[in-house]
Amino acid sequence: MAMEEKPKELKAPMTSFASINEDLVQNILRRLPASSFASAASVSKSWNQICNQILSKPKFASAFSLNQDEKVALEEVVSKVLSEPIRPHFAIANVTGSGADLSEKLDFLATKLGSQTPIVVSCASGIMGRDAVTDEHREVMLDEYWADGESNSCFGIILTVGILDFFIPKLNGSVAVHQPALVDKFVKSIRDYADSVSGWASPIGIILFGDEGADQKPVMEMLDYAISRDTVIVGDERTQFLYQSGVRSRNDYGRSKYFPAAVALVFARDRNKPRGTGEIQFHAALSSGVSAIGPMYKAVSVRKIGSETAPTTLLTARREGEQEIQDGQRILDDINNELVGQIGRSDLYIGVTEQRKCLIGSEKSRVLTFLVFHAVTGPFSNILFSSNWLLVIRGDEEYLFADGDGIRTGDYFQFYHSDPTTALSSCSEVSKNFRKLKGDWSSRNCLQAGVSDNVCNKEVVGGFVFSCCGRGESFFERCNVDSSPFLDNFPGVPIAGVFCRGEIGRGFSILNADEDPEERALHRCLHVYSTAYLLVSYTPAPPEH
Template sequence: MEEKPKEPKMPMTSFASINEDLVQNIVKRLPASSFASAACVSKSWNQICNQILSKPKFASAFSLNPNEKVAFEEVVNKVLSAPIRPHFAIANIIGSGVDLREKLDFLATKLGSQTPIIVSCASGIMGRDAVTGEHREVMLEEYWADGESNSCFGIILTVGFLPGLKVDVIPLLQPRKVHRPALVDCFVTNIRDYAASVSGWASPVGIILFGDEGADQKPVMEKLDHAMSRDTVIVGDERAQFLYRSGIESRNDYGSSEYFPAAVALVFARDRDKPCGTGEIQFHAALSSGVSAIGPRYKAVSVRNIGSETGRTTLLTARREGEQEIQDGQRILDDINNELVNQIGRPDLYIGVTEQRKCLVGSEKSRVMTFLVFHGVMGGDQEYLFADGGGIRTGDYFQFYYSDPTTALSSCNEVSKNFRKLKLDWSSRNCLQAGVSDVCSKELVGGFVFSCCGRGESFFERCNVDSSPFLDNFPGVPMAGVFCRGEIGRGFSVLNADEGPQERTLHCCLHVYSTAYLLVSYTPAPPEH
């Protein structure tokens, strides 16, 4: 009896390899929720998923759909349309009567209850439309002016995956009792303790801060600036409505009768337990200034404060630097208005006060720091100059500044040039380190923009100016932006190469008519040999 010829055996290793490639091709096309389920199928599938999501990733989407539910579904579906593991989420909303609690709960359901989330109301938003892909900057006031006030709603949602970093939300609590200050020292200590617990270093990589619209963020930023390493970048919105969810449940008890959150910080700290082979994430910052100095410097002679902690006004007299005559508010304003006579329109006027103050946290040793603090000019009479806010002291020097679109446009162009230089520097440095034959691998992952609500199309008389440094240099990179009523920015010397020694010692964290940019870059770990 003849034996049947044996069929040739296929090498098992070859089949396994083909099978793995097929699985990877399928899995990397899955939406985020299905991708998460696939990672739980088996160890081999989990390894494949980890390979697909080995690098940091940002996903951002924008919607102006007047139906709030549809708009939220559009942006959530877009950011979760491809594999991502949410390490944090920020949703910025424009509209009237928005239920932030409902939006926060919806996002927690979609992204996971352990994901740190911040939801805030903004004066405007900027980003790419979830449906059309078109980039837009939209200001709330301009939206209303188009006759859409009855159906005005917009949202920009950003989700980030940052392997190698730990991320969480930490609130600044303030007692609800009248005249009780916010627990700023405790807030700063909590941020440092969190960073130290996950990284071994008390200063995080970066902080995105949202301040309550009724709270004074000046003492907060002064203590953060004092306590954090110069490498810690801080950006954000000084005055907003917000809600948050932390990955630690005990931090979410902010509905109690005793405290309310006066600010909330999304803290990014290095992970000392990051897996071997994980690359390095860096935060970079830049600032486009929108004010110009005018007139001489003055020295405050007499200072009075009126009003409450949340609505203080400073009344002051001053003398020109180098002169002895004391001038009242009306005379000072007349001199400044004479210098502004050739300006088009009526620019907003500020005084930039140079303050030397002792800073400390808790019982630590204090040190003297010099801050530039802006105060809006509210007017003047034959006795006093009126400035918004408190904190000015007799002997402080100040200079007038005015909102200037020419300066803002020039500064925005300078930021764009610095972004371009940064890209070239990455390329040349990587090629030198890796060798000509290797691929230059440093890349931008994503970024944020925090711009003054006084800027935008009406200020520049052209659209998308504040977004232009991103659009011109990183057109395919996810970017989310908001227009604020007070932009926070600290740590700008990284990209502002033209800063001199004096500017580096003069600290300014709360800006006016400016735009703060945050870039997040990634450098893969070098291959093991």
């Protein structure tokens, strides 16, 4: 009997050794840089399976460099993001520095990441992230200075690559005017892709980059109308960008009258995903940086003069509840009195409540109410130029003069001013909401709520930050404020951020649950002095029994 049992005693250690060997192989492969990892995946079928298992869930990698040698900076960020196993499904590179050659950056990244990898390269007023060499987190604004009579600027780049399913549509439009048919086509392409992948016409998230020469308001209004409000949309409203999506596509500045006015990374759930695949979620929050000031006004008379490409608006208004019509100079004087002590330190905006009829194709139209901010300039504020914002250039005894259009007779508006106290408080509230989200995923809370174990294994994959270029250290008088919600709650998670000249943000209901119902009814997509946060989480699939 003992002799018969001996082979069984030997068999158990052999099986155990095989298991340990596979674990060791996986442990080794996890430590390889991306290029070596790709080679290892082709060694054998078993190694390929192990490699696929390692990359079976979403992953972000991000790196930041301020090396003044642009080639060295590119090498640093690419080496860092490819220092671990990853097969990039997309790449986003944001660069600072006037006159940066985006084409050169795109060519370099395509060579390193693969010609079929969708890549967006854009300009930014500043960047935030972890240094590729020191691993120190920094927020850096584009600092221009004068040396030897010439203007010089600081070069910086942040590169983010990730494993997520997506699609990049493009919008072709003229420099100054969006054609409605092209906007419809752009939005339909997003819905059609989401429907083909997930069976639902709304994706879970969109990261959008808008060209600095095109008005993104019609695009965002149409997206807000056509896509579920649960879809998170963040991005940079006004920038220069190039991109590739499979076959090379790019904006060709200066050579053509037409160019893509927007490009979007669209993330949709895959209904045909393999069994055992978990779920990706997008969570969004907004830190506002403006405060309302003065009474509500109603536009009484509105005239538009000038050309289609350079319109000027003339308007008069009355205070809400009053009959007297006020001219431009009186309106500005009243707001000037309200801003005693803030003159020269605040940027001023008009927040306009606009009711607009929206429809796409032959679908039934709906009336949506938008809150749209228009920048104001005068003796008490700085000048901010934008194709989307209404810029008050002067007021006289008859009209308030504005560069641009967008306000209609009967629209209500109120003045807002940039406010670091409000911004700091709002940023702290975002951090608090992130902390609550993190707490809801803790094992103890899961057990108390009777939630399944796999929810407790939820992890944060990475995040993006899109912040107004008016914020940053000079605005808060302290550093890393806009990054703080991520740094305080998810310190080891890869994040990438940009300071932009128009922050896009939409779909904040998940984290802003305490928002006033009347405020929530307003559609706000294009913001001022705000920071939009996108947090990506992953929930593993429950174990099969």
